[in-house]
Amino acid sequence: MRETEDAVPSEKKRFYSLEQVAELLGVNYQLIYKLVRAGELPAARIGKVYRVVRSDLDRYIEQSKGHAAGGVCSVCGNRYQSRLSLKHECVDCGGPICVDCWSRKKARRCPAHGRGGAAGTKMGNS
Structure with missing residues (x-):
């Protein structure tokens, strides 16, 4: 049952995988990966896995509200x-x-x- 809990994003978690961020935002993994690679969404690379801090995700969401229209x-x-x-x-x-x-x-x-x-x-x- 522990695996299931880790696979589902929780509002209380501090770090998220790119897959979890994509699930939280309702977008695909590739978009989140591109945002990280472009420097738009801060992420730490730990080994071969990127991790996004919840506060950075919240900041990105707030900043993107004004920029979403292009x-x-x-x-x-x-x-x-x-x-x-x-x-x-x-x-x-x-x-x-x-x-x-x-x-x-x-x-x-x-x-x-x-x-x-x-x-x-x-x-x-x-």
């Missing part, structure tokens, strides 16, 4: 349904920048704050 990239204007695609910010105003603009275009600033690319950040004498 948003619009301030550089390219594309609309995204997930905040995972908009995890970077303009260095001046904090406006969301999509992963594509950040990595491919090297955009660090939105158009309102000058040249967004890496070339715009190089100043001074060579």
Whole structure:
């Protein structure tokens, strides 16, 4: 009977496996794994197993309430349904920048704050 109790997430537990977090949130394991790997959901890796602290899970849930709707990239204007695609910010105003603009275009600033690319950040004498 002990195995059954450990398999079911309990509100009183302090640490959860990724499977238990997925069950608590009603999503699949792969989504939770991606959130952990992206750094969106803090987790400790103990051996080969990730563990999520209940307080970190609660904090993630509270933070994600405002971000669940996604948003619009301030550089390219594309609309995204997930905040995972908009995890970077303009260095001046904090406006969301999509992963594509950040990595491919090297955009660090939105158009309102000058040249967004890496070339715009190089100043001074060579």
